[in-house]
Amino acid sequence: MAWISRSIIIAGLLLLAHACYSVQEHAALQSFQAASSLTAGTPKSSGSLLPTDIVVETILATVVVCLGLIFRAPDLRPIQWRVWAGRIERVCEGSRGEPGHGFTGNPFRILESRPGFVDIRKQRHEFADWAKSRELLVRD
Amino acid sequence: MEQSVARPQSELAPGEVLKLAQLAPSILRNIPKSFSSSLLLSLFSASETPEIWTAYENLLLACCRTGDMESAREFLERLVLRFGNDNERVLAFKGLVKEAAADNQGELVQILKEYETILGPTTTNIPVAKRRVALLRSMGKTSEAIEALNDLLDYSPTDAESWAELADIYLSQGLYPQAIYSLEEVLVLTPNAWNIHARLGEVLYMAASSSDTLRQKHLTESVKRFSRSIELCDDYIRGYYGLKLATGKLLKDPPKVSMHAESGDWIPPDTTTTEKLNELATKKLAEIVRRNLAGEPLWQGYKPSEIAAARELLEKDSADLVR
Structure with a gap:
């Protein structure tokens, strides 16, 4: 779906560039006309207003670019605590629908694992036992 | 670097720890030993991010668990190089690596004495104080561990991790009212x-x-x-x-x-x-x-x-x- 939003943004930017170019051309034309009318001796004062189609094009281009950017935005995160927490518990890491970039799991998990108080010797023993049992399994 | 390395680690199963520890050599190879503080050089070399240090700490723990002491020492060396010898966390990690390498009771007593000299009568080095409690508990001196933890909580009563540990120790001794009280304290801090x-x-x-x-x-x-x-x-x-x-x-x-x-x-x-x-x-x-x-x-x-x-x-x- 990324290509849709990207093409919308590109189309909007092209429209915007076209509108800018039109304004530039219009201004150049106006100043040329003013200069020529000065030499002809008939003063005209209606040179400051832009034609409606250029104004409409500019506004439309801006809206289209904004829409494209909105479509590109990543999925919103849940705003309710329990929904957000529930998703952390329910959804497997790395699957689709994961709570997005920077997903760190349950932030209160450290209150139960307590890395500051880790009993490294016990963990080493457990790991050694596990490795031994796995070796036995492989040998069988 | 893989995302999972930089995440806070919880209780991993042995298989997962092994996987994590096996990443260690390649990470040690890929990330330079030190980062230049010069602005000009940092444009060309790898940049330093906070995730790297979290990953180092996680990998240090994983390597200690799996018995890959060589990589663990290497990670510790890098942490020392970056944060200095007297950093509170680094001191705690130094003790941790020594604990992991110790294989008899005498060495453990020696480490415990080192902790006590670091802590001294007045300093409030919380990571080292936590290590001391963990070591006391690991050596089976539960009542001393409870006492030390209560001292720690006296000067740092907003530490939810310590309250949770205290609850766990009390629970292991079957002291339900105390465990319930400690857990309620944790909930006051993290409702x-x-x-x-x-x-x-x-x-x-x-x-x-x-x-x-x-x-x-x-x-x-x-x-x-x-x-x-x-x-x-x-x-x-x-x-x-x-x-x-x-x-x-x-x-x-x-x-x-x-x-x-x-x-x-x-x-x-x-x-x-x-x-x-x-x-x-x-x-x-x-x-x-x-x-x-x-x-x-x-x-x-x-x-x-x-x-x-x-x-x-x-x-x-x-x-x-x-x-």
């Missing part, structure tokens, strides 16, 4: 921690099974805690499991009116409310188990052991009903 609410519910449930006088009160409180945990977290299997157990027990022997009158400060829930809660827990557990086993992609985050336990509970329950 939204749904797993701690569930934990307190579990401890209260255990306390209810052990004592007769406060049995009803503990059970009621336990139901409340589990209810709060599922209020904070949708589809929380641990909360629903506990809720089902606690309400089931409460339904089996309903509170007597006389007990209600004498304690005064707590009111047991209605039987209908308890029944409703029990039904809700059964329904939600059945839904979670069904959806997880059906392989729905958004329901695969539960541990297989949790699902198996919930299934067993449900089956036991339906067998009771049939009988």
